[in-house]
Amino acid sequence: MNVRSGVGLLLAAVVWNTAASAAEVQVVVDxxxxxxxxxxxxxxxxxxxxxxxxxxxxxxSQPAHVGQQVFTFSGLAAGRYAVVVYHDENGNGEMDRFLGMIPTEGYGLSNNPEVSGPPKFEPSAFDVSEGAPTKTVVELRY
Structure with a gap:
């Protein structure tokens, strides 16, 4: 094997190893x-x-359609993550709130925690590891 083919094989192995070890999160919005x-x-x-x-x-972001929608985040490092979802019903690019606090559009959090006051990271956090995709289901609340 010459140097060029050896370098090519090394680069291919690095790319394969990086892709194989990357984590993926699938967010199912119900x-x-x-x-x-x-x-x-x-x-x-x-x-x-x-x-x-x-x-x-x-x-x-995806155009809204009734029922369930699936989002996939790829190439992630293993770690602890949390998700916030909202239905931007009027298309203004932000979650609308009554008095600046109470959501007036559909919203949800990973783990679907009960919320009183501003949501915190930890109740919504979930662990992601390399290998099989991690799936989290988020129920929208209107």
């Missing part, structure tokens, strides 16, 4: 009530930035 607007999912790894959408580790 209970979308109508097809207006979009369903948005934000994935967090840092409790200090939890619920600050612009500081999420990753975000995804």
């Amino acid at each position: 209970g979308v009530k109508h097809d207006k607007g979009a369903v948005k999912v934000a994935l967090y790894v840092d409790p200090a930035t939890f619920r600050k959408e612009d500081k999420a580790l990753a975000r995804q």
Whole structure:
């Protein structure tokens, strides 16, 4: 084997190993009530930035449709994550709130914790490990 083919095999092994060891999170959103607007999912790894959408580790959006929607986040490191989901019914790009506190659009959190006051990271947090995808089901509340 020459040097070029050896380097090529080494690079292929590194790429394969990185892809094989990356974690994946599948977020299943249940209970979308109508097809207006979009369903948005934000994935967090840092409790200090939890619920600050612009500081999420990753975000995804899909046009809303009634029932269930699935979002997949790939290439993640193993660790502890939490998810915030909301149905941006009016398409203004943010979760609307009454008096700046109470959501007026559908929303949900990983682990579906009971919430009194601003949600915290830990009740919504779940562990992700390398290998098989981690699935979390989020029930929207309207």
